[in-house]
Amino acid sequence: MxxxxxxxxxxxxxxxxxxxxxxxxxxxxxxxxxxxxxxxxxxxxxxxxxxxxxxAGELTEFDLPLAMAGSEFELKVWDVLKRVPYGETVTYGWVAAQAGDPLAARAVGTACNHNPIPIIVPCHRVVGANKTLVGFGGGLPRKRWLLEHEARVHMEQAFAF
CATH class of the missing domain: 3.30.160 (Double Stranded RNA Binding Domain)
Incomplete structure (x- = not known):
């Protein structure tokens, strides 16, 4: 290692x-x-x-082998996060439903906080139910920057001819 x-x-x-x-x-x-x-x-x-x-805005999907240790629920949450598209956001409740427990939005927040491989496993793409920025192990300024970066690159790619 x-x-x-x-x-x-x-x-x-x-x-x-x-x-x-x-x-x-x-x-x-x-x-x-x-x-x-x-x-x-x-x-x-x-x-x-x-x-x-x-x-640099040149990569929108990571292709790396990952090894993550966590509870069964955390592993489910992190698997869901890996499928959230670049430049998009989802809510904690949506992730909870996808992970098999629609009432576990708070537990999703805890799983995101325990994410051992942030950015590559994009917990920054999870926002509050009202689309506000809440909670992020790297701090809200980093979360904001990551989301704005992805939105900007996503927009540039959408209008590239």
Whole structure:
């Protein structure tokens, strides 16, 4: 297992991977203490390239093997999040229904907060029932930036001739 950091418009993003999967991403470039830097280098390079392309507006869908540890419900929520289209938002209630428990909107919020691979697993695309920005482990300014970035790129692609 190894790690690296990526400079981005929303600050450093830390990435953790081994030879088989990306296992973590963090805002502020935070990496667990004691984790060796060497390991999973090929996958880390691929993930860095995709994140850079995402921030440049050139990539709208990540293609990386992911390994996520969580409860059964969290895994369902994260699977739903991976299918939310680029440039679109959904509500916590919608995600709860898709995950099989329409009354679990608050639990979806907790699962989003526990998402070990933000941006790549786009928990930033989940908004409140009234479409307001609520809750985000990376802070609301980052969530706002990510959503505005995706909306801008989505619009540019829609009008590209």
């Amino acid at each position: 190894g790690w690296t950091t990526v400079a981005s418009p929303i600050g450093a993003v830390g990435l953790i991977a081994d030879e088989t999967a990306v296992r973590g991403a963090s805002f502020g470039g935070r990496i667990p203490a004691g984790l060796p830097k060497i390991g999973g280098q090929a996958l880390l390079e691929r993930a860095v390239g995709q994140l850079n392309a995402y921030f």
